[in-house]
Amino acid sequence: MRNVCVIAGGQSIWGVRKATQRDIFQEAGKACFQDNPAVSNKDIDGIIVGSAYTERCSFQTHLAPLVAEYLGIQPKNLCVRVELLCATGSSGIILACAMIKSGQADVVMVVGGEKLYTPQRWEINYSELASVDHDWDSSMGLGLPPPVFAAVAKQHMKLYGTTEEQMAMVSVKNRRNGLNNPKGQFREEINLETAINAKAIVPPMKLYDCCPVTDGAAAVILAAEEKAKYLTDKPLVYIRGTAQASLHNMSANFSNWTTWESLRIAARQAYTKARVTAGDINVAQTHDCFTISEIIEYEDLGFCEKGEGGYFIQEGKSDFGGQVPVNTDGGLLSCGHPFGATGIRQGIEIMRQLRGDAVKQVEGARIGLTHNLSGFIAAHTVLIYGRDLE
Amino acid sequence: MNSALEGKYAVTMDMYPLESSDFNRIHPFYDHLKEGRLTTTRCRDCGKKSFPPRVMCPHCMSENLEWADLPVTGTVLVVTEEEVGVPVGFETPLIHALIDLSGELSLFARIRGCKTGELKEGDQVKLTVFPVDPLPVDGKKGVVILQERVFFAFEKL
């Protein structure tokens, strides 16, 4: 099977945008082609478009040919949309990778995004009720995730002694990392005191413990290795291993709220395929939708022992200069979280880190990881990127 | 100018299930709720219970299912109190709790009739069933029939 490289990536400005969904997709496409002038829209033979809320917020289905048309792409091998809520973008990358590996396509753009703010500002709180099991969890008023993650945090605190201060340290770090990210939603530093004294959303989750609602899009181009050699002058970045796992969907079937078994499975699968271990990862973008998520992810990705996630952030092990810098571009907490775009944004940051041209560079990074959780912590998606194949 | 969008621009969403036999094969669940019973389906072939109720057993693929009662009281394991961002149609603060139904099932359920700080770990809660927005169904000759619906939550004992 063929090797797959990521050869270009770019994103729109993320935030509360005075723009339509299609405006934002165009911005991301432009930024992606601008990143690598050696590849043009004429080289693309497949497109995968990701969006979770296109029908709900923009009344638009059949999105892939629409986005292709706007980007001047006329795909001949693949033209499809994917959706896995918060992991939509990563899912697109996984499928593009498989299509290229198997010879179904040679050069594929994966572009994802959301336009979530509508003229009725209260609407999104209500629309998100469609994100979990509609007939059982939504009818309980779940949907917007803070209650779920507050329940996770309370249990993790009780079991392992994790503190609100340790959670606040995650948001302080990620805000600091996102300070010079020109496309991110928040670019102001916060200190520990501000984070701890912020208004409650669902205690113990406070304002800065939660990622925001975001309009935005992002795009990457993947190519078979032999094509990639001609389509970029930059160092090649390989996709070495990918996996997704899901053990439940509805809340009643979530058996362990503080050890995310499907994340452990996805991580193990991805590490095995990539022939690496957790200790080999030089830089990671993990799904910090809430500060407690990032803490549990340190544990279940194997960066530290179970229950020691709070100490991992406290001791600076996920910061620059530490064991494995996490969310080096600011993560969801700084950049925002347009569902269809998030996994792609993470992939772009890892590509830049491994090429050596990131805004905040981890020196000498050779192996990178991205992770998303989605829905009621119902599915986990892990991708491993590398500068080398072995 | 009159607008079809006035007062309902892009916002209407039915947050409750289609419960009647016209739309749903597990409609007895909702009939049982009206009797104060919380039920689910059990497989007559392999004996396993599933929640939510099914039309097919996910363990052995059998369609030979029967209804079984679940406990209607439980113990609170974790409490959450949502103070910001509560969706339309729900009260603020919106209280949820992870509750243990006598070891048979854990539910992350809405708790009605509680103020902030009122519900604690270890408290007992019981099932409460209440009417929710009726479903407007197209009848003959332009008549709209409102189908009554119920849903459930828990309340402090």
Ligand SMILES: [Zn+2]
């Ligand atoms: Zn069975």
